[in-house]
Amino acid sequence: MWPDFVHTSTMSKSALVKVILLGDGGVGKSSLMNRYVANKFDSHLFHTIGVEFLNKELEVDGQQVTLQIWDTAGQERFRSLRTPFYRGSDCCLLTFSLDDGQSFRNLANWKKEFAYYADVKDPDNFPFVVLGNKVDVADRQVSAEDAQRWCRDNGGCPYFETSAKDATNVASAFEEAVRRILALDDRADHLIHTDMVDLKKKKEPQSPSCC
Ligand SMILES: Nc1nc2c(ncn2[C@@H]2O[C@H](COP(=O)(O)OP(=O)(O)OP(=O)(O)O)[C@@H](O)[C@H]2O)c(=O)[nH]1
Numbered sequence: 001m002w003p004d005f006v007h008t009s010t011m012s013k014s015a016l017v018k019v020i021l022l023g024d025g026g027v028g029k030s031s032l033m034n035r036y037v038a039n040k041f042d043s044h045l046f047h048t049i050g051v052e053f054l055n056k057e058l059e060v061d062g063q064q065v066t067l068q069i070w071d072t073a074g075q076e077r078f079r080s081l082r083t084p085f086y087r088g089s090d091c092c093l094l095t096f097s098l099d100d101g102q103s104f105r106n107l108a109n110w111k112k113e114f115a116y117y118a119d120v121k122d123p124d125n126f127p128f129v130v131l132g133n134k135v136d137v138a139d140r141q142v143s144a145e146d147a148q149r150w151c152r153d154n155g156g157c158p159y160f161e162t163s164a165k166d167a168t169n170v171a172s173a174f175e176e177a178v179r180r181i182l183a184l185d186d187r188a189d190h191l192i193h194t195d196m197v198d199l200k201k202k203k204e205p206q207s208p209s210c211c
Contacts, residue, residue, distance in 0.1 A: 014057070014064040017181050018088055019174070022110045023095030024103040025074035028133040031164035032095065033071045036174050041165050048073040050081035060178045067178060079113075086118040091127040091177040098132045098161065101141040107150060124155035127180035131173055136163040 021029040030045055030052070037054040053070045070089070072082040086092075092114050096103040107130065115123040132147050144161065151159045158180070160173040 014066045016066045017090045017178060018068045019091045019093055019177050020070040020089040021093045021095055022072055022114055023074055024106055027095050027097040027103050028164045029095050030071050032170055033069050035164040035167055035170050047075055049078055051085045060175055063182060065178050083117040086114055089118055090181040093129050093131055093177060095131045095133055097134045098140045098142050099134050099137045104142045127184060128157040129173060129177045130157055130159045132161045135161040135168055136165050
């Protein structure tokens with residue numbers, strides 16, 4: 001996948017990129033999105049049903065980006081409601097909770113599920129970013145070394161220890177995701193600096209709150 005380009009209100013060119021948060025229920029996907037986009041944290045969130053998304057405008061290395069963040073339901077019973085939204089993702093944020101070893105061991109299943117439904121032929125060359133969330137908690141069950149080893153064994157994807165609660169590394173993780181996307185596609189750099197661009201229309205959201 002490569003970024004679409006949209007006109008912003010100032011008529012500068014902005015890359016439209018889609019990232020998707022996957023991981024077990026309760027690891028903090030919605031909280032990470034809310035922290036990053038709205039800078040808020042709620043300790044009593046409901047489980048996500050299906051998918052939701054939010055947009056954020058940002059600048060990364062001088063490039064204007066419209067980042068579309070898709071938050072998915074981690075609970076198994078909502079599987080059929082989330083998988084149709086995997087296609088078209090430019091980056092997948094595989095998320096686990098540092099105080100939940102099972103959510104870490106499930107990363108391989110999330111990667112597999114994403115690759116299947118997003119139709120990614122070569123998952124080890126797709127831009128995954130791994131987030132170990134809730135780094136603020138005391139009873140940690142997953143070591144940084146184990147998480148880093150998993151990332152090395154899975155195409156060398158970047159690893160961030162985040163806290164949606166106190167905002168540790170949240171912006172850095174999303175910005176790294178954008179960097180990976182932009183770096184992957186050398187055509188993006190060409191298009192950004194060329195006036196003869198066939199600008200695509202901004203993608204319409206696919207009824208995200210309906211399911
Ligand atoms: N201490 C701490 N708690 C967190 C953090 N992030 C999320 N939580 C809490 O963990 C619980 C689950 O967070 P959610 O953001 O709903 O988790 P989710 O992954 O979106 O869950 P699903 O919607 O079921 O997939 C909530 O009570 C959050 O307040 C964090 O960084 N630190």
